[in-house]
Amino acid sequence: MDARKLLSTPLSRRGVIAGSAAAAVAALAGCKKGDDTAAQVATTGTAGGTLSYHIENPTGIEPYTLEDENAVAVAFNLFDALTYYNFKTGELEDLVAESHEHNDDDTAWTFHVRKGTKFHDGSEVTAKSFKYAWNRLCNPATSDQPSNVSYHLSMVKGYEDVTAGTATELAGLTCPDDYTLVVELEQPYADFDYVCAAPVLSPIPEGQGSGDGYKDFALGPVGNGPFKMKGSWVDGQYVETERFEDYTNGDAPKVDGVRFAIYRDSNTAYKELDAGSLDCSLVPINATKQAKESYGESADGYTATPGSQFLGGTMLYTQFLSFNVDDPVMGDVRVRRALSLAINRQAICDAIYEGSAKPADDIVPEAIDGYREGAWKWAAYDPDQAAQLLDEAGYTADADGKRNLSFKLMTNAANTQDEYQAIQADWQKLGLDVEIDKVEYAAMYQSYLDGTYSVGARAWYADYPIADNYLYPLFHKGNGDNVSHFADDKYEELIATARATADHDERVAAMQAVDDYVADLVPYAPLNYRSLARCTDKRVAELTVSPQILPLLSEASLSE
Template structure:
């Protein structure tokens, strides 16, 4: 990381992107979707088309938002009820003009802003959200519920819609055109954060389901600052243009955005240098080149002339998954030992060239509640690792070997250097490890089935709260809990933490959950990553948030 951009800066409700100099602060002044009450009196002056690099997305509309590339596009096509302003650290209303909840945090009421429009000119109402949310959950939308419908799992009636027994999401009602009421199956004090996720954006009633699903998926009708220009061409590009009827904030400065799809960051970065791209992901091996050739952003997130390389920390944790039901990794001491044996700093220095930092907490540094050193077994201590293995019944023999052998599963498309480094670290303890490269679909199925021992995983946050890590990754029965960890005490602690009304007290309760699970080590945090994106010399200003969301309605190209 750039020394001017400390990686341990926390996102809170009160502060974000601290430490910027005056030039960067000026570039950050106009908040995306933050002044929705002001609206737009007219279209902004034409500002050219910005070319933004993505890899092939799972989709570009709410039903299909399964990766960061998909979300980057949809975030600019759609607006949700609320918006987390990464610059101020505040959760603000967006399509909702206000929201409230009852004393037990299990009934939420959103007042919809009147006069907001979809790209086809139809009005956004409370029913637009009810329809969109039911569309996510229904098996009739595209032969199955959306893979990201779990965002609504806490809403009353969710299971019935997913099962296909009804099309009505019972917990979501519309007392009038501009009131959306949501009843949850249990108290959840952070539900308004969930409502900021692009996956929960509204859809015009009747669109994007059944026979109309395919056409909508290729050219969705949203309500965000940009609208589709033609159809998404899979593997090539997504073209958008400014929506001049946008009223949830200032109309975009750009004429449009060309999302250019490249298979790899190496090719994209070359295109950036050739002038064919305005923003590219930077491959690990080009990090130093990007810093020296383009200059480093002052705050890590905003590109300005001469300071175009973005190195701010992301809402991301890379980790190892341990199958806690596997005979080898069932004992927590074995999991602790395997983690302690990994020299994370050496991997970050040698392989990531400073674009990653060793993780010492499962919660990334950009999440409020992160605590330095919270996961003590994420330190590097091979001597202690050996002692733990001895205690667990795996003492070294006279030749230094231990009776431990397993396959380490990783995606065949991933770079292997860091995993080979871990393989060497484990070999120092007398552990024989084979790297098993498989395609992602097969690897993920093995995680779900519990037919693996140790594997590579990573988690990008859907919304910037600790619960988005602690619930899906550790709570009993969650699909993303691929360790198959199940602990009634932990579940009860998290249920209680989710219902704590006071924000600061809720953060403390989440930290207690994090500390509890850290001892049991169902996962081993490995590293936190930087954005590692770079803007071209053609860009006047461009911000990408820690959630990898490009604020393209604020972006400007040089005149």
């Protein structure tokens, strides 16, 4: 579709990105995070300079608070985890871990930490740094509650005890020596090393970032990645970083630093890019065609160079609507199915996204192993069936075509509203009274957690490229990212079975069974799969953003 780089073959456990972008991506292949020994696609710029990169205000910038893509974009460059998914090669690689292995049934994992790696304060990264960091995520004493993203460790022995406050350390974490981390799981989980690539599981210097020291660390975290903090995060304005000269997990960054410039909306940021005041910006939906024409399109969709500055590669990302199943109206599955069926996704993609989106027919995106076309049947467009379901639910139309059903659609005030206005119009055609409720993101996320909304705009991108990273975080009871408040015993049995399946192909099939089950209950309505839609200034000699929306800023360079 247009210049959008679709991945024609899903990403498997050790698969290589395939499809229209394959040749270009293969040319970029590297070894470690920050490694620049691979073949270059363009002339490398001069070292130095500060690169400015657009983000919206993040939920945080350190592992405990990584709840959106803006937060992860910053933390990915401040912290290094045990492993790293190299999208250029399609391989999972060791990063802070020198090597790792697991037992025959995937219940015990051993990671050997590289000796000599440093935190930004000069202290050494050891196995105990990971043990401390992981316990910190789960311990309510860190900041009054466990982290909302602590569920990444839910399979580790002792997780429920620590999150409940009856223990202070995960029973499944031990350090036989300073450079060996042993992780025991409650059940087999063959993809655990993929989980360990998530920035949320990065190490923390022992004793930092908890209790009285939590706030200072949250604003000025001490990491172990290619960039370190320069001062503290100025909420709503910027996060300033500089090159970490003692970085040893790959080559040191080429630029002197990165300024993560915070803008409330992409329209403002894009204007700054056009004016030459910003090096990389998200492109507003209605500016996609103009950006492609003005800046030229990246050859592979992920790496920008002068004259090829628009990034249109496919993201591991699904945009969807969340239905609060505890809401008196949205608790009726017939209503949820009807609202999903009433949305004309193709028309929205054609009219609003200008070729940068494709209708979603599964909560799992098409680039993930296990995706199946049309898996979520209620994501089809069938307004007649939608009307029938509303009738069955008791919301019949009167003589004027109006139904006694009103609710609010909560959206992020910083985002373009065109798509949601189109959805609103589709629902109004059925006689529904729908109001768009534009809310600042922080308040919006709190409403999700509190369950004080009816329908909300939401999206999910992969922390690691496996189906489990969609089907567990979004649906498991009690997870902070389960904003629909979905809770179902049969689902819990199915997901537990799938996660415990050691054979890859059998595990994919088991995950598909989970997907089929939740698809019929419609706690979410998939909307679309989108491309990166980012653009760089001409002074950027090279900048790569991965399908996981991770900017590889340690590899970036400026031409002046």
